[in-house]
Structures are given as structure tokens and as C-alpha cells.
Amino acid sequence: MSEIIDQIKQQIESNDVLIYMKGNPNQPQCGFSARTVAALMECGKRFAYVDVLSNPDVRANLPAYANWPTFPQLWVKGELVGGCDIVTEMAESGELQKVIDAAVPDEA
Template structure:
């Protein structure tokens, strides 16, 4: 396993919720990453993230790791959930909150 794959694998397995995004949660650098950050913040879930703009190797590596062409990418308990469109649809349907609760991850009760 390459160093970048090891980093990605460790990141998604050692954090309950992990977001690969463009920018940071405090300063998203693309609208799609910003949408996912807003959703996660709204439902009050704790998460960690990595800025793919800091490394071409990471930006390319995460796409290969999941065989998913776009960023952001959200992981819950080591499993790939999806990108911005999927996360948004799941949130609007209440499925994201249910998934997090089923996995034992605390969300705000009013979300």
C-alpha cells in the first residue's frame, strides 16, 4: 500500500466521520465542500477532515481509493457515503441523520 493510501485508510478508519474536501471546514474552497460542511455543522456531528488542495497526491489518491471522481467525499465509520449530491439528498430525506445514529454517532436531536 502506498503512503497516500495508508494515510487515507488510516484517516477513514480512525475517525467516526471523515471528510475529504477542498479547503477546510472554516474556509471551504469550493461550493460542494461548503455544502457538506454546512450539513455536518447543522446536524451537529463531530468530524475530521483533510484538505485535498494541499497535496496533488492526496487529491488523486482519494479518487483512486474510492473509485469516485469528485471531491468532497464523506466517510462514516470507515465506509464511503458519497459526495455532495448524495450527502445533500440523504440529509434532506433524513437518511444521513439515521445512518449516523445507527452507527452510534451523536447528532443534534432537533436536526
């Protein structure tokens, strides 16, 4: 059990922008993941993802670790930003772009 929590912590700490989602960015396996990843892609920055469908241990343990019951989950700089509704609202207001730009430096 603690091994999977350590793995989750390591994933979150080693990626500036990380989405835990169902499927992958090119083939999301649920509408919420699709909408969230589309908002992220519009920001035009690199991000990491973990497919919780192919990682059942992460899927089972992340909600308790994050204190957030659903997927997708967007993490930026080690902080949980939120799920689909929050990320979509942030994208519409322009706030998501600012958060992602601050977390991911422009690539030279």
C-alpha cells in the same frame, strides 16, 4: 505511492466521520464542499476533515482508492457515503442525521 494509500486508509479507519474536501469546514474552497460540510454540521456531531488542496498526494490518489472521481467525499465508519449530491439528498430526507447519529456516540 503505497505510503499515501496507507495514509488514506489510516485516516478513514481512525475517524468515524471523515470528509475529504477542498478547504476546511470554516472556509470551504468550493461550493460542493460548502454544501456538504453545511449538511454535516447540521447533524451536530463531531467530524474530521482532510483538505485535499493542501494534501495534493491525497487529492491525486483518493479518487482511485475510493473509486469516486470527485470531491468532497464523505466517509462514515470506513464506508464511502458519497459526494455533495448524495449527502445533500440524505440531509433533506433525514437519513444523514440517522447515519451520523449511529456512527458518532453522544458525548457525555
